[in-house]
Amino acid sequence: MSTTYFDHERSASYDRRATRLLGGLYRRVAADVAAVAGPGAVVLDVGTGPGRLVHELAARRADLVLGGVDLSTDMVALARAAAARRAARVTFEVADVTALPQRDDSVDVVVSTLSLHEWPDRRRAVAELRRVLRPGGVLLVYDFRFARVERELFSDFVDVRRVPVRPKWWPVAVFVGVRASAV
Ligand SMILES: C[S@@+](CC[C@H](N)C(=O)[O-])C[C@H]1O[C@@H](n2cnc3c(N)ncnc32)[C@H](O)[C@@H]1O
Incomplete structure (x- = not known):
């Protein structure tokens, strides 16, 4: 059982709405990620929800090492089910943005869409994103204005x-987007 706001019903309902309404956003963000990700780059989508952005990226760039994390077990289940349907080589894990399973300096691009507004401690969350980014790595965060x-x-x-x-x-x-580079 998920203890997050996005339980089974809300996750499924979000996924249906996202499919209908947010395709343009995912395509736009995927283009931004593809523009900064070098060949074989490790890309992590934080607060990935049903993983639509990760799947958009997988369709564009087979060379990328793609992963997504989300606090909601139900969202991660949807993302994994979509990956299985598409036979996509992507991984999804349940994790809080403030305690990511990734090693220090292990990710080339961290991206996040429409999730930051739900993070109770943004400062701690962004510090964690910085921890997993390698020096020179890029952070791309998008949310509602x-x-x-x-x-x-x-x-x-x-x-x-x-x-x-x-x-x-x-x-x-x-929407608003921020791009920042790790040092
Ligand atoms: C509105 S959805 C956006 C999902 C997806 N990024 C998209 O653009 O369709 C927000 C997502 O952020 C996740 N989330 C909220 N707080 C989180 C946290 N502390 N750590 C990881 N994910 C979180 C939620 O579970 C939810 O799946």
Whole structure:
């Protein structure tokens, strides 16, 4: 049994809505990830939900080593089921953003979409993302504008900049993105 907000019913309902509404966002973010990920790069999607972004990336870049983590066991079950249907070579694990199973300096690109607004301790979470990123690795975080993604969160990173996010069919002002490099 999952103890998170995203239990079985909510996870399945989110997955259906995400499929209908968020395809443009996943394609846009996948393009951003693909632009910064070198050949064979290790990419981790944090708060992956049903894993739609990971699957979009797998379809684009067979060379990437793709993984996703999420606090919700039900979301991870959906992501794994989709991976099995597609015979995709990707891995999904249950984990909290503040206690990731990845080793220090082991990931080339950390990406996260629409999850940060649910993290109770953003500072600790971003420190954990920094821990798993190798020096020179890239962090890409996207969320709704209402999440107010503070620039100070990324004070341990360099080259911190806002990324414009305008997926097709969405009003311009809905999403915000931040790109930062680990040192
Ligand atoms: C709105 S969904 C977004 C899912 C996916 N990234 C997407 O864009 O479709 C937010 C996800 O963040 C996950 N989440 C919330 N708090 C988390 C935490 N502390 N650690 C890991 N994942 C978390 C939730 O379980 C949920 O699957």
